[in-house]
Amino acid sequence: MRFEVGSALSIGAILFTVIIVAAMLIWVERRLLGLWQERLGPNRVGPFGLLQVVADMIKIFAKEDWVPPFADRFSFLLAPPIIMVVILMSFSVIPFAPGVGVIDSDIGVLFVLAMASLGAYSVMLGGLSSNNKYALLGSLRAAAQMVSYEVFMGISLLGVVALAGTFNLREIVLSQADGWYILPQCVGFVIFLIAGVAESHRLPFDIPEAEQEIVAGYHTEYSGMKFGMFFVGEYLGVVLVSSLIVVLFFGGWLGPAFLPPIVCFVLKASVFVAFFVLLRAAIPRPRYDQLMNYGWLFLLPLSLLNLLLTGAFVLWQEGM
Amino acid sequence: MLRLLKDTLVSQVVTLWKVFLHAFDKTDTVEYPDVKPQMFSRWRGRIILSRDPDGEERCVACNLCAVACPVDCIALQKAEDEEGRWYPEFFRINFSRCIMCGFCEEACPTHAIQLTPDFEMAEYVRQDMVWEKEDLLINGTGKYHDYNFYRIAGKKIGGKDKGEARNEAVPVNVRSLLP
Amino acid sequence: MAKISVDGIKYEVNAANNLLQECLSQGLDLPYFCWHPCMGSVGACRQCAVKQYRNAEDTTGTLVMACMTPVTDGGLYSIQDSQAVDFRSHVIESLMISHPHDCPVCEEGGECHLQDMTQMSGHNYRRYDFQKVTHRNQDLGPFINHEMNRCIACYRCVRFYGDYAGGTDLVALASHHHVYFGRHEEGTLESEFSGNLVEVCPTGVFTDKTFSAHYSRKWDLQTAPSICTGCGAGCNTTPGERYGSLRRVVNRYHHDLNGYFLCDRGRFGYDANNSAERVKEALFVQAQINGNAEVPARKPLSATEAARQFNAMAGGDVIGIGSPRASLESNIALQQRVGAENFYPGINDDELASAREVLALMREPGLHCPDIRSLEQSDCVLVVNEDLTNTAARMALALRQATRNAATTMAAAARIPAWQDAAVRELAQHERSPLIILSPQGTRLDDVASDTFLGSVARQVQLLEAIAHCLDPEYSVSSRDPSLTSRAKAIAQALSAARRPCIVSGISAQSTALVRASGNLARALQKARKGDADAPVGLCFAMPEANTLGLVLLAESTGNTLSGALQRLAQKRADAAVVLENDLFRRAATAEVAQALAGHTPLIVIDHLHNAFNARARLLLPAASPSESNGTWVNYEGRAQSAYRVFAPAEPVRAAYEWLTPADPVLLPSISSEEILAQFADAHSAFAVLKDLLPHRLGLSAVMKSPRQLPRYSGRTAMQANSHVHEYRQTQDPQSPLSFSMEGVPLQKDASLLSAAWAPGWNSNQAISKFQDEINGELRQGCKGVHLLQSGQAQASYAPIVLPSEGDLAPYFIEHLFGSEEISAKAVAIQARTVGPYACIGEALAQTLGVAQHGRILLKAGERQVQLPVLIRQRIAPGSIGIYCAGELDRYSLAGGVTVEAVPEAPDLLLRSREMFRHLVISDSWQGRDES
Structure with a gap:
């Protein structure tokens, strides 16, 4: 069996790696938070506390698989797999390295955006079916937040698409051979980064699950492996957004010749994963109205302006 | 506009940077129980009952610790020996309720009840956290070495008659006509 | 204004x-x-x-x-x-310069007026560095602890003890900063009101010795408003509980009754509650095989078993015998259980007859029954036969104050305000309002009496009739004695000159003639005053027990008497008998009771203390004591007052009404005392006012309970932790307006359920002023009880009197504050003040018999013979012999008349008698103004 785009081996390896990485992120995040907060973080289970994840897994699998009697059973059970599935699906279009990927799609960017939109259903269903006021509040917040930020997430990407002239992510990477899009699209990058944090509802934009206000938001009633799916889904989201940033703005696997492309990609992505953790360690959560105002009144005009300028530049370049 | 940028974007970036720099600071965590922490003598840990310099129980069962206790975890009963000395018949602290606030020590007029630096009090059975007087009483004066309540109070006890406490005159002879 | x-x-x-x-x-x-x-x-x-x-x-x-x-x-x-x-x-x-720095070991600490006032005045740091004055303490007997160092010389103790309560043995000694408040020598304080020193003293000089023996701070006591069950006066008390035992009783202010003071029986008798003789198990007599023989043995039962057994036994035609020392609820429950026709009042027939006479008199419109405060305001009092100091001591204290009304009047004339205590006393010297005492022997009130008449019951009746005749010439005297005429005239004059005259008697002599004669005198006096409606003549009768009147009222509808019940038992005309909190040996002649018991009707007794009678029960159920159960008590005025349980007793002890009510002991819960009362009040119009006592009428408590514990109650999470570390659920009592916790309506807003008075900055009992609408006024929103006796039809005619026949030697029965009452006599401290049975004779008789003081005599009444130590008194009615039964002798077999013989002296017995009489306080030193 050859290791090429779309091969079973490739698919299997990617699926396995992505899930393992997402799981390990639990440990990575806690250690990094400890580092930045002058603590130690989990260091008791295994060397450097590496087996903490295993311990957590054992705990989460061993928990009773319980559905609250007042919840809507079908949608309650349906919600957690959705988020897992849509995010894993998004990974299928990510070009990790030459020859490493699931499909080479011409509508890669659109596919990712589409999948991100579907993720909102998971959160919505989870919150509504729980039949719990905190869960409902959380899911309402999540829906509003995800729908809003999707708008300019998409618009911010259009600059890159315009420059590359394609929706195919693999081609976008290749088109950055002469220079990464971070330079011409730095505004787009910042907007995408912010929107990405909001999409994966990570701190500081974890308003849907703000534990100081609404217990645990949309997953208040979840426990055991169903909660685990939400939990791992969140870390998968982190990996996905980091990968997308690398692919769209930092030249994907492109790098110095002495490094294998996949290593280059992983290194770049790791930086952004760490950055996500740093955000959590440093920035406090905004108020809900601040979040919405910020999105609609600041980021949206800014992303439109960015698109306008990029479009003008592309037209001007073509005209020359 | 610039001000808005500074307030929103720049300050966030500065924050991120400053937090990032914490990566190079020393961690504050003490790895208990591998490393035993150095406790201060005024640490509010396990409660003891002390004895006065004469070796007698200091506690006079006045109930002030019990009433000061915000979680009501002290119960005791006063008893009195033949010569008038008050002492607790039983003295019980429910450590599973105790919040180590130290109010009892502050309320104690005889320095009998004191909090010590010992904090390792976990038990597997909650009932074992109920301590009686036999468990609480130590053979020493604790943190306060010289105080002896009965040497100051005017009540007569065995070994100290009326007029023998600090600053006391000999008892009045009621039948005397002298001024 | x-x-x-x-x-x-x-x-x-x-x-x-x-x-x-x-x-x-x-x-x-x-x-x-x-x-x-x-x-x-x-x-x-x-x-x-x-x-x-x-x-x-x-x-x-x-x-x-x-x-x-x-x-x-x-x-x-x-x-x-x-x-x-x-x-x-x-x-x-x-x-404070000599105050001894011993608050932590002072019983007053935490409820100390001196502490409060020191705080209020802002003195918090000692500057005086010279030597403190110290004093030696005295042993003041079993009630009061003395710690003279704490004294601040306010003189309240001697002003109360001497000036107010008439005690002579507590005085201020020495002078200047050596002043000493004590007795001239160590010894028991004689006054019957010595316990009030504990509350009067602003600091800890006089403290409660019985309380100190099982001490607890005021804030740690669980308290509830209660009624004293020591006698029929109905004083309001606050008993306090800690760790499941009753710790003390303090006064609870009641405007009309006890005011600020209690007698020592009420204050120190509580300890019977903790007595070793408490019935703590349900005991059932079962035949047990011992070897080959079947021997009846008492076997303890669990609460459920006992309730089942009770239900099995108490079916069919059951006799119920009520009790004057059980609450109204318990008596009602028993009456409803057995049916009114089977309910018998458990008091002696003569006592019952007297009490029924009293009821009739109290319903008469022209007469009014004064409460204790009205007694204090009376300006002429005639005491008939009753030794009030020993049967209703709080009333005696009130009469002592009544004699001061002359002083107040004089002071008003001289424009001295009544509150200028020293000036008023100085002005009045020995001027007193008339207090006339008719009694077979000298009483403790003689020192303030204007006239004392020593005579047997028959002589007293004669005198009363003579007085009535002086007041109303139409009154026909049954037997005239000319020697009494001048005396009668003087008394009649004093009575008719008074603006608020009172006649105070009692039923302890169990003589209907006496009650009728007193009533006739009151009618005659009222007639002589031309029916002055503004100030009706006061007439009241002290009741021997806390609920005598309640029981008599309850049994009024039927003519049932105790002897009727005993006859039925003797003739086996009942399937079973339920005796409620009663020792029938104290209620009827021993022979009569023994005959009834010989009928072998299954006997169920519900009681809280073991006694000779309930030892004979087939089933003995442990009852809660008055402080452990809710109850309504009817005092001598017919005033019903509620007492709330201070704490719940440990199973299987239950309130009597809880044993009596459930139809099915396992499946159905017992009916609460409130429901019993409400249902009864609904069914009987005469008792409808009882509903006013029920909590839902008491404002806020309908929605929120009042706390039994003060806000500082301590040790909740530790007091039972030795047995179980998880806290027990607090006692549930859904019907009650009081909760068994600190939560509830803040007390300073509602005095209706006031138990322990406390206000911010006022930790001592003086905090009561914060609950009064004015000083000495009524409690704000306080419930004073309801009157069960309404004025009925006018009965102007005099009741006919049959003069009791007396032999050569008329016996009368002595009552003692300490010992006569059945329950309080079981308290340890009270027992230290009690004496055994004795006989009391005059000097003339002693000489005839040749008996020395404290020697022995032989008493004969029919078949019965008993040897008794003798107390020879100067002040005793000629031809009378006083007998003190001490709960041991059967007074009913002696009541008919006795003969006396001298017994040769035995030195060891003499010594024992002397020791016994050492603590007995009588007042023979007060020579009567003239002897009869």
Whole structure:
């Protein structure tokens, strides 16, 4: 069996790696938070506390698989797999390295955006079916937040698409051979980064699950492996957004010749994963109205302006 | 506009940077129980009952610790020996309720009840956290070495008659006509 | 009404009072020591200094003692003035210079007026560094602890003990800073009211010795409003519980009844509750095989088993015998269980007959039954036969105050305000309002009596009739004795001259003739006063037990008597008998009871103390004591008052009504006392007023309970932790307006369920002033009880009297405050003051018999013979012999008449008798003004 785009081996390896990485992120995040907060973080289970994840897994699998009697059973059970599935699906279009990927799609960017939109259903269903006021509040917040930020997430990407002239992510990477899009699209990058944090509802934009206000938001009633799916889904989201940033703005696997492309990609992505953790360690959560105002009144005009300028530049370049 | 940028974007970036720099600071965590922490003598840990310099129980069962206790975890009963000395018949602290606030020590007029630096009090059975007087009483004066309540109070006890406490005159002879 | 201004705020006050009293009435905080609401002012402690200004321009002002300053209309005063504040803080500092720094080991600590006032005056650090004056203490007997070092010389103790209560053996000794409050030598305090020293003393000089033996701070006591069951006066008390045992009883203010004071029986008798003789198990007599023989043995049952057994036994035709020392609810429950026709009042027939006479008299419109406060205000009192100091001591204390009304009148004439205590006493000297005592022997009130008549019951009846005849010539006397005429005239004159005359008697002699004669006299007096409706003649009868009147009222509908029940038992005309909290050996002649028991009807007794009678029960159920159960008690006036359980007893002990009510002991819960009362009041119109006692009528408590525990109650999570570390659920009592916790309506807002008085800054019992609408006034929102007796039809005619026949030697029965009452006699401290049975004879008889003081005589009554030690008294009616039964002798077999023989002396017995009589307090030293 050859290791090429779309091969079973490739698919299997990617699926396995992505899930393992997402799981390990639990440990990575806690250690990094400890580092930045002058603590130690989990260091008791295994060397450097590496087996903490295993311990957590054992705990989460061993928990009773319980559905609250007042919840809507079908949608309650349906919600957690959705988020897992849509995010894993998004990974299928990510070009990790030459020859490493699931499909080479011409509508890669659109596919990712589409999948991100579907993720909102998971959160919505989870919150509504729980039949719990905190869960409902959380899911309402999540829906509003995800729908809003999707708008300019998409618009911010259009600059890159315009420059590359394609929706195919693999081609976008290749088109950055002469220079990464971070330079011409730095505004787009910042907007995408912010929107990405909001999409994966990570701190500081974890308003849907703000534990100081609404217990645990949309997953208040979840426990055991169903909660685990939400939990791992969140870390998968982190990996996905980091990968997308690398692919769209930092030249994907492109790098110095002495490094294998996949290593280059992983290194770049790791930086952004760490950055996500740093955000959590440093920035406090905004108020809900601040979040919405910020999105609609600041980021949206800014992303439109960015698109306008990029479009003008592309037209001007073509005209020359 | 610039001000808005500074307030929103720049300050966030500065924050991120400053937090990032914490990566190079020393961690504050003490790895208990591998490393035993150095406790201060005024640490509010396990409660003891002390004895006065004469070796007698200091506690006079006045109930002030019990009433000061915000979680009501002290119960005791006063008893009195033949010569008038008050002492607790039983003295019980429910450590599973105790919040180590130290109010009892502050309320104690005889320095009998004191909090010590010992904090390792976990038990597997909650009932074992109920301590009686036999468990609480130590053979020493604790943190306060010289105080002896009965040497100051005017009540007569065995070994100290009326007029023998600090600053006391000999008892009045009621039948005397002298001024 | 006068308008005054204190610190710029205007108040409307009563001009008849002093400034201190009015400031306190207005809720102002002003420290004081020597002043007492009931004892007036003497201005000794200098603590209540305030500024008085001449007029609005006067900014300097004068320091005056508020307690010695009459309130003047338009007066300007300042409590907050810096000079007054400074003065008060210096006064308290000098009062405290010898205070011994022993609050932690002082029983008063935490409810100490001195602590409160020191805080209030702002003295918190000792500057005086010279030597403290110290004193040696005295042993003042089983009730009172003495710690003289703590004294601040306010003189309240001797003013109460001597001036108010008439005690002679507590005085101020020595002088200047050596002043000493004690007895001339160590020994038991003689006064029957010595316990009040504990509450009167502002600090810990006099403390409760019985309380100290199982001490607990005031804030740790679980308390509830209760009624004293020591006698029929119905004094309000606050018993306190800690760790499942009753710790003490203190006074609970009641405007009409006990006011601020209790007698020592009420205060120290509580310890019977903790007695070793308490019935703590349900005991059932079962045949047990011992070897080959079947021997009946008492076997303890669990609560459920006992309830089942009770239900199995108490089916069919069951006799119920009620009790005057059980609550109204328990008696009602028993009556409803067995049916009215099977319910018998458990008191002697003669007593019942007397009590029924009393009921009739009390319903008569022209007469009124004075409460204790009205007794205090009476200006002429005639006491008939009853030794009130020993049967209803609080009433005796009131009569002692009544004799001071002459002094008050004189003072008013001389324009001295009544609160100027020392001045009023100085003015009056020995001038007293008339108090006339008819009694077979000298009483403890003789020292203030204007006239005492020593005579047997028959002689007293004769005298009463003679007086009545003097007042109303139409009154026909059944037997005239000319020797009594001059006496009768004098008494009649005193009575008719009085504005508020009172006749006080009782039923302890169990003589209907006496009751009728007293009633006839009251009618004659009322007629002679031409039916003055404004001030009807007071007539009241002390009741021997807390619920005598309640029981008699309950059994009124049927003519049932105890002897009827005993006959039925003897003739086996019942399937079973349920005896409620009663020792029938005390109620009827031993032979009669023995005959009834010989009928072998299954006997069920519900009681809380073991006694000779319930030892014979087939099934003995443990009852809760009065402080462990809710109850309504009907006092001598017919006033029903509620007592709430202070704490729930440990299973299987249950309140009697809880044993009696459930139809199915396992499946159905027992009916609460409130429901019993409500249902009964609904069904019987005569008792409809009882519903006013029920909690839902009491405002806020309908939705929120009142706490039984003070806010500082401590140790909740540790007190039972030795047995179980998880806290037990608090006792549930859904019907009750009181909760078994600290939560509930803040007490300072509602005095209707006031148990322990407490107000911010006022931890001592003096906090009661914060709950009164004015000093000495009624409690705000307080429930005073309801009167069960309504005036009925006018019965103008005199009742016919049959003079009791008396032999050569008429026996009368002596009562003692300590020992006569069945329950309190089981208290350890009370037992130290009790004596065994004895006989009391006059000197003439002693000489005839040749008996020396404390020697022995042989008493013969029919078949019965008993040897008794003798007390020879100077003051005893000729031809009478007093017998003290001490709960051991059967008075009913001796009542018919006795003969006496001398017994040769035995030195060891003599010694024992002497020892026994050592603590007996009688007042023979008071020579009567003339002997009969």
